[in-house]
Amino acid sequence: MVAITAVLGDITEQDVDAVVNAANNQMRGGGGVDGAIHRAGGPAILKDCIARFPNGLPTGDAGWTTAGNMPAQWVIHTVGPNYRAGQKDRALLQSCYKRSLGVADELGAEIVAFPLISAGIYGWPLDDAIDVAISTIAKTPTSVDDAVIVVRDPGILDVVESRLP
Known part of the structure; x- marks a missing residue:
C-alpha cells in the first residue's frame, strides 16, 4: 500500500523519482504547475513532449518525459479537467491520479510527487x-x-495533512 504524505514546497525541487505535471491537452507547456515544470526542467521536456505526444493527450490520460534539469528522473504529464471550462466529471480527475x-x-518509480491536479488555474473546488x-x-x-x-x-498543507489516512 502506498504511503501518502504532504509537504510544503516547490514540486520542481522535490528529490523524487517522478513529478506529476498538471498539463494541458497540447502538451507544450503552459501556466501554473505546467509552466513551472517546463521552466525548471528546461527545453529537454518540451522536446520530449513534442516527440512523444505529437497530438497531445486527452483529458484524464497521462504519459512521461524526461525531467530535464530537475532532481527527478521523470515527469509524468497528466491532463486534468478544466472545471472553469465545464469539465466537471469527477471521474476525469480520478483518472489523472x-x-x-x-x-x-511502468517506469519503476518508487517515490512520486503530485500537485493537486486541476485545483489551480483549472478551478476545481479545492x-x-x-x-x-x-482517496484515489x-x-x-x-x-x-x-x-x-x-x-x-501552509493553510492548504494543514487541510491536506488533516485528511491523510
Whole structure:
C-alpha cells in the first residue's frame, strides 16, 4: 500500500523519482504547475513532449518525459479537467491520479510527487480536489511506495495533512 504524505514546497525541487505535471491537452507547456515544470526542467521536456505526444493527450490520460534539469528522473504529464471550462466529471480527475500511478509503475518509480491536479488555474473546488487526490491515490493498486502531495500554501498543507489516512 502506498504511503501518502504532504509537504510544503516547490514540486520542481522535490528529490523524487517522478513529478506529476498538471498539463494541458497540447502538451507544450503552459501556466501554473505546467509552466513551472517546463521552466525548471528546461527545453529537454518540451522536446520530449513534442516527440512523444505529437497530438497531445486527452483529458484524464497521462504519459512521461524526461525531467530535464530537475532532481527527478521523470515527469509524468497528466491532463486534468478544466472545471472553469465545464469539465466537471469527477471521474476525469480520478483518472489523472490512476493513470499517473500506472505510468509510474511502468517506469519503476518508487517515490512520486503530485500537485493537486486541476485545483489551480483549472478551478476545481479545492476541498474536492484534495478528497479526490487522497482517496484515489489510496485506493489505486500501485507499486509506488511513497506519494507526496506538494502544496505551496501552509493553510492548504494543514487541510491536506488533516485528511491523510
